[in-house]
Structure formats: structure tokens, C-alpha cells
Amino acid sequence: MKIAITGATSGIGTEKVKALAPLCEQMFLLVRNEKKARDLIHSLPSNQEKISVIYCNLSDLSSVAKAATTLSQKTTQLDVLINNAGGIFPEKSITTDGHELTFCVNHLGHFLLTYLTLPLLTSGKGGKIISVSSEAHKAANIIEEDLELKNDFSSFKAYANVKLYNLLFTKSLAEKFSDKGIEAYALHPGVVNTNFGNQSKGIFKFILFLAKPFMISPKKGAQTGIYLATNQLDQRSNGGYFKKRKLAKATKDASSKKLRNLLWEYSIKQIQPFLGNK
Numbered sequence: 524m525k526i527a528i529t530g531a532t533s534g535i536g537t538e539k540v541k542a543l544a545p546l547c548e549q550m551f552l553l554v555r556n557e558k559k560a561r562d563l564i565h566s567l568p569s570n571q572e573k574i575s576v577i578y579c580n581l582s583d584l585s586s587v588a589k590a591a592t593t594l595s596q597k598t599t600q601l602d603v604l605i606n607n608a609g610g611i612f613p614e615k616s617i618t619t620d621g622h623e624l625t626f627c628v629n630h631l632g633h634f635l636l637t638y639l640t641l642p643l644l645t646s647g648k649g650g651k652i653i654s655v656s657s658e659a660h661k662a663a664n665i666i667e668e669d670l671e672l673k674n675d676f677s678s679f680k681a682y683a684n685v686k687l688y689n690l691l692f693t694k695s696l697a698e699k700f701s702d703k704g705i706e707a708y709a710l711h712p713g714v715v716n717t718n719f720g721n722q723s724k725g726i727f728k729f730i731l732f733l734a735k736p737f738m739i740s741p742k743k744g745a746q747t748g749i750y751l752a753t754n755q756l757d758q759r760s761n762g763g764y765f766k767k768r769k770l771a772k773a774t775k776d777a778s779s780k781k782l783r784n785l786l787w788e789y790s791i792k793q794i795q796p797f798l799g800n801k
């Protein structure tokens with residue numbers, strides 16, 4: 524099995540690497556902190572030589588495109604891409620490419636990475652794309668003319684919206700590419716004790732502080748992702764949202780064809796400058 528994963532350097536991602544590395548013929552860690560990734564590899568009991576580190580900063584689309592090129596130089600085929608990295612940010616911040624940071628790290632960076640990796644995922648028996656969403660998508664409130672919330676930013680609203688985008692993207696992938704062998708799944712990992720939200724401020728920081736003792740471990744939080752990566756799933760669940768290894772109910776908006784097409788069209792337009800001649 525050949526797996527590429529983002530957000531391998533902390534929390535749920537690290538636990539996925541630990542569990543999946545022994546099953547892999549090749550594994551690719553797409554990370555913004557290469558030292559952290561190398562330290563993780565050195566801590567593994569086996570298969571270290573089968574794991575490669577590729578620099579990929581999801582808030583910088585040129586870096587994402589470069590990472591996809593490097594990945595395709597290292598392998599001609601991929602079984603699983605795990606879009607795991609993500610975060611919530613306390614202040615509005617605009618990336619060098621002009622995108623709102625929450626939108627770019629949680630959605631657009633992964634959209635570009637996935638788009639450029641599709642040839643690898645479709646070159647073998649077919650590939651899986653697993654995206655880490657959240658129950659926070661239930662608080663989403665999409666403004667169709669301002670998908671990135673550049674005009675009406677609030678930290679939690681931006682996060683809730685992008686986690687809904689993860690679900691819309693997953694459905695679009697299944698819809699557009701299942702005939703090419705693509706399976707796409709989204710998941711909620713649980714409420715997990717990781718570095719997630721550590722930069723938060725105000726009420727959200729206080730809620731996180733109160734919730735910490737009740738959170739599950741990163742090892743437990745990684746389980747649904749590991750399950751989706753390693754099991755053969757019913758074709759009818761393609762495009763679905765999973766919790767605790769089972770198909771789960773998402774909001775009505777998550778199934779909206781209008782919203783998923785809107786997001787797809789918008790995202791494709793944003794990544795155009797990074798597609799080269801693809």
C-alpha cells in the first residue's frame with residue numbers, strides 16, 4: 524500500500540502514521556516542518572526507510588504544487604491520500620496568494636494537492652481520498668458570495684464552514700471520479716486532545732480548556748481514518764461522512780449539489796495559476 528498524508532507531525536496525523544507505516548510499501552509525509560517529520564520517522568520501530576518527507580505548506584499554493592510534483596517524481600501510483608492537516612486560527616489572516624488562512628489550510632491547499640495527485644490515485648486499481656472534517660460543520664453558515672469569509676470573518680464560523688467544505692469536496696470527488704476508481708470519504712475523528720485550537724483566544728479557548736479532561740486520545744481519534752484507509756468499503760458509501768467507523772448523518776447543506784458545484788467552480792478558479800499545463 525502507498526499512502527500520502529498531510530498533518531503527520533502532530534495529533535491524529537502522527538497516530539495514523541504510526542499505525543499505517545508498518546502496512547506500507549511506501550509512505551509520504553507532506554509537512555511544513557520537515558524536522559518534526561524526520562523525528563517522527565526516527566521514532567518508529569520499523570519501516571523507516573520506506574517513508575519520505577516532502578515539504579508542503581498548505582497555506583502557500585506554490586509549495587503545494589511543488590509537493591505534488593515531488594510526489595509524482597517519487598511514485599507513479601498512490602492508494603490513499605489522507606487530507607488530515609487543519610486548524611482554527613484566532614485572527615483573520617490573508618495568505619501570500621490572497622486567501623483567508625482557514626480556508627486555504629483546511630480546504631484550498633488540499634483541493635490543489637488532491638487535484639494534482641488524481642493521476643497517481645487513478646493509475647492503479649483506484650485510490651481513496653480521505654478528508655478529516657468535523658462535527659463543527661453543523662455550525663456552518665455559507666455566504667455564497669464570500670466563500671472564504673474575507674468580508675465577514677469570525678474564527679469559529681470560518682472553521683465550521685471549511686469543515687462543511689470538506690464534506691462538499693468529498694461528495695464532488697465521488698461524483699466526478701468514481702468511474703475512474705476514486706473513493707472519497709470524510710470523517711469526524713471525535714473531540715481529541717491534540718494541539719488543535721492551542722492558539723485560540725477568548726471564549727473558544729475557555730471552552731477548549733473545560734473540554735480537555737473529556738477529550739479522547741489522539742490514538743483513539745485516529746481510528747476512523749485508519750479504518751477508512753485499510754478496509755474495503757461498500758461502494759454505496761462513496762462520498763460519505765464517517766464517525767466512529769460508521770456512516771454518519773451530516774447536515775442537509777452537506778448534500779447540496781448547488782453548494783458543492785459552487786465550491787468546486789470557485790476552487791478550480793483559484794488553483795488555475797498553479798496547474799501549469801495540466
Ligand SMILES: NC(=O)c1ccc[n+]([C@@H]2O[C@H](COP(=O)([O-])OP(=O)(O)OC[C@H]3O[C@@H](n4cnc5c(N)ncnc54)[C@H](OP(=O)(O)O)[C@@H]3O)[C@@H](O)[C@H]2O)c1
Pocket residue numbers: 529530531532533534535536553554555556559579580581582607608609610628655656657658711712713714715716717718719720
Ligand atoms: N482535535 C479535535 O478535536 C478535532 C475534531 C474534529 C476535527 N479535527 C481535525 O483533525 C485534523 C487534525 O487535527 P489535530 O487535532 O491532530 O490537530 P493538531 O495536533 O494541531 O495537528 C494539525 C496538523 O496540521 C498541520 N498543519 C497546520 N497548518 C499547516 C500548514 N499550513 N501546512 C501544512 N500542515 C499544516 C500541523 O503541522 P505542524 O505540526 O507543523 O503544526 C499538524 O501536523 C484537522 O483537520 C482538524 O480540523 C480535530
